[in-house]
Amino acid sequence: MPMEARVGKPAPEFETSAYVKGEIKKIKLSAYKGQWVMLYFYPGDFTFV
């Protein structure tokens, strides 16, 4: 598996659909340039941790 995400390197760009406060929207990581972003992955909906 290629590990492209490393500290000190650019965060890999992506665009995908998202659920945001009642709406479904496209979200692009690079749209957040100029802001700090906490991107967090989790194993799945309906889990409890």
Place this chain on the structure above:
Amino acid sequence: MTAVAVRYQDLQTLGAEILAISVDSPYTHKVWQEGELAKMVPGGLPYPMLSDPGGRIGQLYGVYDEEAGVDIRGRFLIDPDGIIQALEILAPAIGRNVAEMIRQVKACQHVRDTGEATPAGWEPGKIALKPGSELSGKVCEIWSPEMAF
């Protein structure tokens, strides 16, 4: 998920946006929000829940588990230039420490704003170090390990 929502205002104050992401579709996110999360967090999660079908984005970040077909608990702190400044990957059964996530945002911002380095256990108000040759061999004069706690 909901623990991050509880401290969302703190992260907003720091100018940090949260993006949560799993392999679930946006429609599944909607059902989970409306059916369960909204009962734990009034109004539901205030930040976007992204969909990563097939773990394509998880693969880019090295957190996709092909056997289980899910993204494991990876967390990436990305600075305003789009550079990763911190990351943490936990096994699925281990929940995150949101207070530590927030401390790392503060530490990264301090480093970016001042050029100083933050020693172990640094919190705002504690001493930070100016990197430079005059500091080498002399850290013990201004900092001790007990100050990390």
